[in-house]
Amino acid sequence: MSDEKRQILEWLSPLAPRERHQTVSDDRVDGVGDWVLQTREFKQWHTSEDQDVSRVLFCYGDPGVGKTYLSSLVIDTLCDEIGGDNMAVASVYCDFHAHKDQTATTVLGVLLKQVVAGIEPIPSEIKNAFESAKKQVDGRTLRLPEIRVMLVKSLSYLRRGFICIDALDEFPQKGRPELWDSLRYIIRECPNTRLFITGRPHIKDEVRRYFGEGAAVLPIKPTTEDIVRYLEMRLDKDPDAEIMDESLRADILKVIPATISEIFLLVSLIVDAILDQTTLHLRKQTFLKMTKGLGLHDAYTTTLDRIQQQKGSKAKLGLETLMWISRSERLLKEQELCHALAVEVGTIDLSVENVPSIKTLLGCTLGLVMIDPVSSTVRLIHFTLQEYLGTHVNLFVTPHSMMAEICLTYLNFRSI
Secondary structure, eight states, X not given: OOHHHHHHHHHHOSOOHHHHHHHHHHHOOTTTTHHHHTSHHHHHHHHOOOTTSOSEEEEEOOTTSOHHHHHHHHHHHHHHHHTTSSEEEEEEEOOGGGTTTOOHHHHHHHHHHHHHHTOSSOOHHHHHHHHHXXXXXXXXXXXXXXXXXXXXXXXXXXXXXXXXXXXGGGSOGGGHHHHHHHHHHHHHHOTTEEEEEEEOGXXXXXXXXXXXXXXXXXXXXXXXHHHHHHHHHHHHTOTTGGXXXXXXXXXXXXXXXXXXXXXXXXXXXXHHHHHTOSSHHHHHHHHHHHTSSOOHHHHHHHHHHHHHTOSTTHHHHHXXXXXXXXXXSSOEEHHHHHHHHHOOTTOSSOOXXXXXXXXXXXXXXXXXXXXXXXXXXXXXXXXXXXXXXHHOGGGSSSHHHHHHHHHHHXXXXXXX
16 A cells, blocks of 8 residues: 555544454354344345345344444455455444544544545545645545545445444434434445444334335344354353363253343353352352343343452452443543552552552453453443443442542652
8 A cells, every 4th residue: 555545544534443343353253143144134235236125234133132243244244255346345333432532524534434445546536635635734634525425436436335334323322313314325326335234223213214114124133053152162261161060061051042042241241150150069059040030230230249249459449440441531541540540549659569450450340341452442341331330320439539539649649
């Protein structure tokens, strides 16, 4: 790629969506969700040249059913097929953590960046706009109307374009009409373009409002085979395999898919709880407890109880980690979080010896927290956990006051 093209792509959008996709794709279990690719709705959306066939496919499902992993599967499937066949795949993963940074302008900008990356030469309209922006002080970014026109123009150079947007329900509600309107404009002006969307069931009405009967809808929930594949992967990777016997393994593979087969996240929390135990006896007890009709919120409550029952300072560290992540206005870097948890109010400097490792934080939160390896930020495992913590206000005592006091203490350290 030439330096000029690299500069133009960076100007179109500083975001790197493929990095987020790679993170999700790496965590996906092979074979899980493949059934979606065989449905009539997906096949028609994917390959049909009939203009009467729906060019918009909306896959909806309840929280925790694996919609984001499904998106990564669809994106990988499309990317594997296009090769150099004058086709392009552009994707965005909406994220409730990034609500301040996600607007219709930024989303369409990153879609335009991905489409243009696969076009040679770069369309003259975009190149001219870039040259014009360079002449202005501090440059000039594109406005939404300009991006829409350029995206339509760029897509027109292709034989087929695919736009994939995951978790559109996590896109800020206030800005959704502008995004919906832009997507409708693109689909209307680009007969060669297909739009794939995932989200919760409640935005199905929005899909109908903007695309009418022109959108196909497909409900998503894991199959029994999906759950079994996931469980087999987790059990095969059990770091303490010596405290797992064939009887318990067989029970896990039989009972969990039969009783908890619609929410991947819940299955994950249950397996975490079982494998976290230190003896076979405790694993069997936990299995019996965690498979008695728990819902997702029940699983969160049970996991938080386990966090609070940890010995020594682990319980306090686990809860404070959840407090900082759930109450912060933006995603925190690993070092930022570790330093915040090391601050002691009333001291005059930070003690390096008091800074916990990120590995310790992950251990204390018992699977409720994850690291984004690309951005080195710390996040909750799912949007539903943010909602849960937001409604259970008694978990943290005056969190914002505590966080403010710690931040002020940190800013007054002599070494800062």
